[in-house]
Structures are given as structure tokens and as C-alpha cells.
Amino acid sequence: MTKRIAILGASGYTGAELVRLIATHPAMKIVALTGDRKAGMSMAEVFPFLAHLQLPTLQKIEDVDFSAVDLAFCALPHATSQAVIAALPRDLKVVDLSADFRLRDPAEYEKWYGKPHAAVDLQAEAVYGLTEFYRDDIRRARLVAGTGCNAATGQFAIRPLIEAGVIDLDNIILDLKAGVSGAGRSLKENLLHAELSGGTHPYSAGGTHRHLGEFDQEFSKVAGRPVRIQFTPHLMPFNRGILATVYVRGDADAVRKALADRYAAEPFLHVLPFGQLPSTRSIAGSNFVHLGVVGDRIEGRTIVVGALDNLTKGSSGQALQNANLMLGLDETAGLMLAPVFP
Amino acid sequence: MTKRIAILGASGYTGAELVRLIATHPAMKIVALTGDRKAGMSMAEVFPFLAHLQLPTLQKIEDVDFSAVDLAFCALPHATSQAVIAALPRDLKVVDLSADFRLRDPAEYEKWYGKPHAAVDLQAEAVYGLTEFYRDDIRRARLVAGTGCNAATGQFAIRPLIEAGVIDLDNIILDLKAGVSGAGRSLKENLLHAELSGGTHPYSAGGTHRHLGEFDQEFSKVAGRPVRIQFTPHLMPFNRGILATVYVRGDADAVRKALADRYAAEPFLHVLPFGQLPSTRSIAGSNFVHLGVVGDRIEGRTIVVGALDNLTKGSSGQALQNANLMLGLDETAGLMLAPVFP
Amino acid sequence: MTKRIAILGASGYTGAELVRLIATHPAMKIVALTGDRKAGMSMAEVFPFLAHLQLPTLQKIEDVDFSAVDLAFCALPHATSQAVIAALPRDLKVVDLSADFRLRDPAEYEKWYGKPHAAVDLQAEAVYGLTEFYRDDIRRARLVAGTGCNAATGQFAIRPLIEAGVIDLDNIILDLKAGVSGAGRSLKENLLHAELSGGTHPYSAGGTHRHLGEFDQEFSKVAGRPVRIQFTPHLMPFNRGILATVYVRGDADAVRKALADRYAAEPFLHVLPFGQLPSTRSIAGSNFVHLGVVGDRIEGRTIVVGALDNLTKGSSGQALQNANLMLGLDETAGLMLAPVFP
């Protein structure tokens, strides 16, 4: 039976990406789209690339009839999300794409986001949405918190290595290259084409990026002891894709084996043959993740490189994968689109 | 019943785009892929973005068992195509993506391509692949000649205006902006990133571009008298997409009506509301065409703007649409993918 | 003797480009920089690419001592400019880069800019800053109005043809491709990298772009009768450069001769050999203009292509060239920098 879907915050990039993916989904139908400032507009006006679809007009959240909705994606800004979700019917399945429910510990939330959480009970209820590691919990969850896109990329590369005990936990460096759509449709000077194209720069360096909250929480949980990595993101002059270059201490063969074993049965995770390293171009527009491993000339040091599309596997594709699980559908439904190259 | 597909010349961009599209096609299966210099390699090696698919290894054309093939796409270079297709079984359905069978008149072929045609009988048999205008012929055809990508864009914008008799046939100017993937995967200095990015330039100006052969043939046929347009293509620093800006003499309302009427029932053609003009970004990665019309401040002059993705609707998507017709399948099968934005 | 220069509005792109050019000027020294919202900041903070220069701190206009200034560049937004310049000392030499003083007729100004001009006397005094055509007036002027960047490109290609009487005045079409820095450092959704890169679209089509006011004024003046052209600008996914493709009726040889003769002695205007057409990449970062001509296959029709850098010859370089004249300096001082390629 076709599931009825609402997308709250459909005028941003992750909202639009959800629409794009659901457009060819065999068992979902979009019944409500919201956009606060753009209520009353058609999606074709807001996103002309969706003009070929028959879609509901954008409306205000308070005008949505949630009794006719099976699952809502919440693609609203951080902080807004917790207020909105707290006001939704408590039996409505929700996949949240914001940062609001990623951290379990209210103190950690406050530390990284600068203010107390406004829906602590929901925070406790929420399941962390890294599908390949929380699949069973997600299947049973009512509220799933989508991961950060950088956080997803780093975890796909590092997490199995911690699980398998093949690397030194105190020497993990993640140098990340992030496409600009991860910053959303926000009007900031440094996101203008004239400022961003043709070059690169690091940002939030030295341990200040909020996705470190997720890395700390998850890696420490897996390791059973505190793990803190170094993380430097760089803003890239392209729209889609994240490349994570991870420097670890451990044997390259053991590292590659840990990844290959962990992901052997995963439909979206692909560990490349030795000697081959990922490119963001080879996953752009898709839900696939590519991982590659190379041993350094210095013995005992290994480099892991991972790539995914921040809008797909890093947020909206992940969200749809989780929704499929929550609704009892085929986990890969609507998600087997090939990347777009060139 | 699933149709068995061969792709000849699978190591180029149009070949890869066919694989991408067929990957989610419900009724086609790729049974053979050829690549002369790359025979023996896997597609994952040649195009890592296709690594998630189970595909046949690249082989030489002479090693393909065509008795087990329902339809072959021929994505080979111009001139090579005619020799290869002439040697294929004469009952094999073929969609050719090269320029070899686009022009009906051998003299015109020789004029534009600089040498005599080597398969004049096939040239006579071939149906011109502009689906929306040759649908019935294509359905019955054995050999279909894919159009030029620029030729397709220009015809979608201009052809209905000639049919409807709403423009002056002696004053048609087509200023075209073409993404670089249209030039293929060829090693030319001016296609290097360092040479191409960050700027634009015209090429083949003044009436020398080969796609004029198609415009002349088709527009003259529709008009019932010789029609010669002006055509200036410009190479754009982006990978996918063609934007055609067409300057015509005629009433803007009549022009827009001619387009809207002609394409009212077409699944891939979308005429925008007055006041809205297309962007290549809104069709990239898809088989859709956007068309917009604006009247000039000078009475009687009108501008038509059309946009499509050169690799999809301009070549491989068009080819698949035609193959669907030739095989008795749903014309839109595998082609309803939404564009990718941003 | 070194001339003392003030730049009003130094926190935008044209202001920064002036600083870049004056940095190696042998006879100018920047003594004041203003930026309303950024007063108190150093230029190195606002534009880190200027960090190697010793520059005055940004201040408010009202804090500048204009008695110690020989010439002021006014790089403020449209409408702001006229108010600011009206309040400056009436003997201060001023080069304005805004649109405020480009149109001589107050009615035309109101028509194109939507409100009455607030400094009609200055409007009458201002000299139009297209150096190669107003050189003597500029040398004597106190107030020079920089041209629009699109308007400059179009005029360099078309104006000599009208002067020489070699083209039909009623059939001029200007299809223009404009780099995004021409839109300034303004926070608009369509200027974001994620929205702009990877594609193109037309804007202000059909005769609504304000630079048509300049074309109408100048071409009609040269022709001695009303001349109205068609003009369609397209936003390009690169930062610097404008390419103008002009469709005219006239003999290609006569057209090329008119350009070559007119610009034979000009240091910045370069008419390419027949058969060669300009690329924006070959002038980016410089004050040079490249022009090329090709005859169409349809007799009597000719295409002229021109290219310049919108921030240099299209605004700040032009402004500096004019300032050199106004101050009795070598016209090319500070302006012979080669383009930057690749």
C-alpha cells in the first residue's frame, strides 16, 4: 500500500532532494509539503527542476492534516526542528534531518549548540540514523535523527576500524573536503559563486565543528572508552559530494579487511580494490558510498578515503532509507539511482 | 519480457549514460558492452561511478553474439558507425547515436562530413530520431539515427513555429550555449579543465557547424521550401546542458501558443509560463526539455529559449526513448528520473 | 607628483579591483577608503587577498578629509551614489562607477531606474566614461560616469559599425554572456555557488535590462536617429568576463575594417585576425578588449564577438583609465597588466 508522506521544510536543498528521490519511489506518495515563507507557492516556482511532477502546493505546517500522513520528513533548520516536532502528533513517524536529535546527552547538545535542548524527552526517544549501524533500532523507531553529512562520511570510514580493533584510537585524523550544498540555501557571502568558486579553504578547524559531537558520542560508544579525533573540514568549489581522507595507525590489510567484512552485505557501501581510491564524482547524485585504503610508506600507517553525496547518502537518501525501514518497505526502494557522471 | 540490450562503444560518455539510464529500466537487461581499446576491462574500471552494477565485461564487437540481442545502441564515433552497422545482422534493431545516418541526402552528407557515405542503403533506411516528430516511423523502424544534441535543442524550440506558420522563415537566429560533455571524452587541449573552466568562447561560427545540415534538412522539409538559419554555438564551462536562445520574428503569444499546443501531450516537453525562462540546471541529468518565450520590446520580435541535457534528451535519453518505441515498451520507461539539483 | 586617491565604497568588488590596480600604479597613492557598515575594519579583513598592501583603514565617508584628495572613485550602489556625490566638494574630481550619471536625459533615467534623479545638475555635468569615444571630454571633466559593463562590451563591438555606416541599424541583436561578479557582492539566492555553477540561464530578456538605456542613448546619438537593439544577457558560471555575440547585417570585410580602423591606435582594443574569435579567458584580469568578426554563410550577415573583463575594462579598469586622463597622467599607467591564464 502506498505510504503517504509529508515533507516539512521543502524549500531547502534537502527537502528538494527528498522530492527528487521520492519521485520514482514505487510505494510513497507526497501528500503535503510545507515552507513557511513560501507557503502558497508551487514547488515548480521554488524549484523549477521539479516542474514535471504533480505535487501539493507549499503550505504552512499548521495547515497540514497529519492524520492523513504515514511519515513526515522534517527538513527544517536546527533548533526550529525540535519545536516543530514536539508539536506533532506523538504517534506520527518522523525522520528528522536537522542536528536536533543527534546527540543523546543534553549536556553535550548544549555544549555544541550553545543552548539547552527544548525537547529532552524526544531527544531520549530518538534513534541515531546511521542506517548500517542502527538498522534494527531504526526499524522499530518512531523518531529517527538523521546524521550530519560530514559525520556520516567519517563514520563510514572509521567506525568499522574501531569495532574491529585494528587502529590506534588516539591517532585518528580526518581531513574532509565538503561540497557547498551541505551549507544549505543560506545567503552568506562566502557561499556566493564569486567567493567560493576557483579555490578552497578550511573552516571550523582545530576541533570546533559541531559534527565532532557526533564523532565523540559514537566512536566512544563503540570503543567503550573516550575517543577524540582531529577533524578539519574544507569548503570545496563544487555542489555535491564529501571526500574524507582519514589518517590512522594500523595495518593497511587489516584496515581494508575490517571495512570489506563490515560492508560485505551492504547494498550502498562499496569498498574499492586495493590501489583504487574514491572520487566524489563517482557517487554524486546517488546513495552509494565508496571507500578505498592505501598503506603509507611509513609502516603501520594507513590512509582510508571515503566519498558520498552529502545531499543523498549524507542526508536525504539516508533519511529515505530509514523511512523505508520504519514503514516496512524494501530498504533500497527509490534509492538505486546510479550516480550522474560526468 | 525483458529485452536484451547491447551497447557498442560503451567507454564514452553517451555509452555510460545509456548504462546509467538502463540501470533502473524495468524491462531491459544489458547483455553486451563493447569497447575496442578497452576490451577485457570491467565497466567499474572504465567508469567507477557504475561500480555498483553487475555488468558484462567490455569486449570487442566481433566477439558479441548478436543472435542473443534484441536491440543494439551504437555509441561509436562518426564514420566508424556506418562501417560497424553495415556489418551487423540486417534484422537487428539498432539505435545509432552518431552523425552517420542523420542526413538523408548522400550529397548533403558528403558536404558536411567531407567524404562519401559508405552505407548509402542504410542511410535511406534510417529514420531520424527526433521522437516527438517521428514517433510512428520510429515505432516501425529497424534503424534509427539519433539527432545531434544541438540539433535537437534547436528543433524543439523552432520546429513547431515553422509547422504553425507563426514566424518569418528568413530571420531565425540560434545562439546556443553547449556544455562540454557534448564534445565527448576526447583528448583535446581546449577541453582541459585549465583551458575551459572560468570562461566561454564561440566555435564553428558563421554557418560551419555540422548540425546545420540537420537544421537545413528538417526545417526545409517542414516548411516545404528551403530554410536556412544562423547558428552560433558557444562552449560552456559546465558538463551537462544546452541552452538555445532563438531570435525570431513573430508574435510572442502566437509563438508560445504554437509550442504549448504542439507539446501539450508530450511527457518530456514542458513549456514554462510566460515570464519564466529556462535554466540548464533545471533539466540536468534528466530527459526533460524546458521551453520559455518572451516578447521583445521591438514589436514583432520574439525570443524563445530552450534547455535540455545533451547527454540525456540530446543523445542517450532520446536513444532510449526511441528504443522503447521500437521494442513495444512504454515510451517513458527508465526515463522519468528527476533532474539533479543543485 | 603622486596623486592622492580616495575610494568610496571599497568593500565591494569594483572597489577592491581599484585597489588591486592602483597597487602597482606608479603615480597614485590611496589615502582614504570608505565602507559604511565595515568602517573601522582593515582591508585585509574585508579582502584577505589585499593583505600584502599598506592601506588606510576603512572609514565612514563623513570622516574623510577631501581637501587632501585629488580624485575620488565612487564605487557605491546605484541611487546612493547621486546623494553622496552631491554632497562632495564641487571642485573634487570624481569618477563614479554606478549607473547614476550614465543617462543624460532625466526622463530616460526615471524610465529605466524607476524614480526621479536627485541630482539633475550633476547629471548634466557628467561625461560618459567610454574612454575610447569620449577621451577629450574626459580629460577636461570633473565628473565622469563609468559605463555599464555590458554596455561597454556591446558598444566596443557595435559603435564603430554605426559610425562607419556599414550595418543596418534596425537589425542588431546582442546576445551577451556575463560573468557573475558583475552582479556584485550581493546576497541573492541565484548568486550562490550551488545555484549558479554548472549551468546558465538568460535574465532581463526582451528589452528590460537597464543597460539598454545606455545603448539607446549612445547608438542613437552616433547614428543621428533612434536606434534600438535587441539584447539578451545570460548569467554565466564564471566570475570574470563578458562575451558579446552580435548579429548584424552588413559585409563582414567592411565590418572588420571599421573595427580595425577605429581601434588601430588604441592600446587596449585588439581586433583579432579573420577566422579567430575571442574567449573571455584571454582577457580575464586585464584591461584588454578582444574583438573578432566572422561572415555568416547567409550573405550580408555578419557576427561580431567581443570580450572584456567586467571588473577591469568594464568598470574599475575603465575608471582608472579615465582617472589617468583627468589627472594628466599616462592613460595606460597601472593598466598594462597581462591577463591571467589559465
Added chain:
Amino acid sequence: MTKRIAILGASGYTGAELVRLIATHPAMKIVALTGDRKAGMSMAEVFPFLAHLQLPTLQKIEDVDFSAVDLAFCALPHATSQAVIAALPRDLKVVDLSADFRLRDPAEYEKWYGKPHAAVDLQAEAVYGLTEFYRDDIRRARLVAGTGCNAATGQFAIRPLIEAGVIDLDNIILDLKAGVSGAGRSLKENLLHAELSGGTHPYSAGGTHRHLGEFDQEFSKVAGRPVRIQFTPHLMPFNRGILATVYVRGDADAVRKALADRYAAEPFLHVLPFGQLPSTRSIAGSNFVHLGVVGDRIEGRTIVVGALDNLTKGSSGQALQNANLMLGLDETAGLMLAPVFP
């Protein structure tokens, strides 16, 4: 007195960049340009962006009269360079931009470049061209070997830290982002716009990049013991600029002080205030280097980020700076051009 300059290999990017810089040099004149396959062509044909300059026609090396040359820049491919330079007059001053004379030890050369060196005597004579560290030797040198562009970037960030003894020598990781012009004007599939734009990937990872030969040689020499770093370059979708992100162990204040002290008197090296990190956009087109430092949240770990333009300070600008020293000219002559932004 004006110095007479020859550029051997003027049809590549570094050759053209030399011409660009020398175009505004007050004391140099280009008297010979060579290009083997392009002999007989004008530079305007090969590089239209240089069309405004009066330059010698390209000729073959054997046709150059070196008796009328004060200094030759050799911008030829690796391996070709050593043969060519060996055949030049032994009293001719030469700045070589290839890799041929960077490594002092013939065994190291053979290890990294895969064949024995053909001019071992010249190898012994050559001075390593990292100006800020070999200035006096360069002033007296006849033959200077330009550094690798990546090697220059890494050394500017790391070398003073080794000199000052403020970091752990066994824990240095260099994650580098390199613009594509560093790969030269070579026809390779992965350098095509369609393949390169819109994404990123690592290459020569795990200790296989040839510039490691330079790092090993120089860092070990400075430290007085073997130093081996980890180095992963990534190909970036932009033309100019290298960003080096360096992970070291040491106190952030001590690290920044070491850089600031070392470069206090250097005209082209700029250490940013704490809290500010470089962008390649802020140095593109110029000979400047920006360096920034940030302490990690993990005590004792520090990140250093450096940026330079690979074609300027990374090769041709460095070469000109060295030539100025060798010819007794002002070291900064022709090199104070501001970066080009946006």
C-alpha cells in the same frame, strides 16, 4: 641595464606565466622563446591572452643565439630538461623549472624518477631554488633548480618548524589540495573538464608522490637526521592554487611564532593573525604565500595551513624571483602584482 631573457619551452603553462610576469618587469626583455612542435608560431596563436605583447616568434632551441642571452628559463618537461641544459653554453645563467635538478643525490633521483640522471655534474652544481632558504647560494649560482610546487607549499609551512625545533619530527602529515594547472597542458583523460570539474579525489597517495624526494632531502638536511612525512595530494577542480593542511605535534603558539619570526622580513610570506586561515583565492595570480595556524582541541596538536599559487610562487614566480637575484636585480621586481579576486 635591461637583461636579455630566453624562455625554453614557452608553449606550456609555466612558460606562459613567465611571459605574463616579465611583461611588466622593469629590467628584463624577452629575446627568445622556444617551442619545439610549435616553432614558427607566434605566442598570440599559442596563447591568445598574450596577444597584446610584442614577443619573438617561437623557434627551435637549436636556432637560439645564446650569446645574446643573459639568462634562460628552462620550462621543459622532466628528463628533456637535463639533456637540453647539458648542451647549453656552460657560462649561461639558467633557471630550470623541471624536476631534473631538485635532488642532489643521483641515487635518490633514480629512485623517484625511475632512471639514471644524464647530467650528474650539473646536478651537483645546481642550487635548490627555494628562495627564502637558499638566497645567498642562489645569488651566486649559475644553475638554479626550481622546486616542485607542492614541495614549495609544504616546505613553507613545515621547514621553519623543523629549524626552530618546535615539532615532533616523526608525526608530520601533509594533506594537500592542488589546482589542476600544476599538471600542465598535458592531454590526459582525468584532466578534461568533464572529468575533473565538480569533484575531487586523492592521487599518488601512500608515499608515492615524487615531491616526497624533495621533502625527504630538505627536511632531513635541516633536522640533521632522517625525516619522513606523510603526504596525500588531492586534485582540485580549480586552475590555480595549492592549499596545504599540515598536522603536527607541537604547541600552537610556538609553531606560529616560529613561522612569524622566520618570515618577518620576507616580502612574499605572510603569516595571518591567529584565528584566520588561508584561502587559495587570496593568493591566486600572485607570488604571495599565506600561512595560518590553529591549535587543536587535543593539547599538543597543531594545524598549519599554507596557500600559494602553483604557477607563480610554486614555479614561474619563484623562478623569476631567483633570476632577479642571479642577475643582481631587485628581488621583487615584476612580482608585486596583487592577487586577482574574485
